[in-house]
Amino acid sequence: MADCEICGRDAATQHIIEIEGAQMSVCANCAKGKKVLEKIEPHSEPDKRQRQAKPAAEERELVDDYGTRIRHAREGMGLSLKVVAEKISEKESTLLRVEEEKMRPNDALMKKLEKELGIRLTESIAQASGRMPVSRGEPITLGDAVIRKDGKR
Ligand SMILES: [Zn+2]
Incomplete structure (x- = not known):
């Protein structure tokens, strides 16, 4: 300067x-x-x-209709519960409970399903609630x- x-x-x-x-x-x-x-x-x-503009990496949450999304993606690919369960090394009953939204998949299961079915099961919290991330930066000099x-x- x-x-x-x-x-x-x-x-x-x-x-x-x-x-x-x-x-x-x-x-x-x-x-x-x-x-x-x-x-x-x-x-x-x-x-x-x-640096300030970069959003926090983990501000994502499971979508409400995760079960529907999984079922639609799976049926769209013509795969049975059993086949998908085998592909991601999970029990068929576990997958069924997730599809029926009786059980929320944990992070690991969620990622496997997203990868296997090519879908997204999370959305950013800011997006979901309509909130904008507030930048708490310095005042304009x-x-x-x-x-x-x-x-x-
Ligand atoms: Zn001057």
């Missing part, structure tokens, strides 16, 4: 401008209305935002607020 050569403040985004043939490194404010040759964005900023697209070149 460099100080603005005109006003002396920290320039979050350095603007290289040309004034009467001389190049100066100034802040966004002082670059206003000038011929901007180059903009130097601080590198740390985009990384920080990316003055530096961020000043960064804008300068149409001129």
Whole structure:
């Protein structure tokens, strides 16, 4: 980060401008209305935002109609309970209880069924409830607020 050569403040985004043939490194404010040759964005900023935007990996839950989804997928593939149970090394009775939604499959069973039948049995919690993940990031700093697209070149 460099100080603005005109006003002396920290320039979050350095603007290289040309004034009467001389190049100066100034802040966004002082670059206003000038011929901007180059903009130097601080590198740390985009990384920080990316990290914050990444959703938590395990915020998924079993869908309500998991049994129906499994049965439809299985019947669609023309497979019997017995065949699917054998493929995923589970008891036929276990699979039947899951299909009848009398038993919630554990993570391991769920993943095996998803893979075997090519279906999804989970959905993200945020999606299911209509909630949006709230980003509890830092407040917008003055530096961020000043960064804008300068149409001129
Ligand atoms: Zn300045």
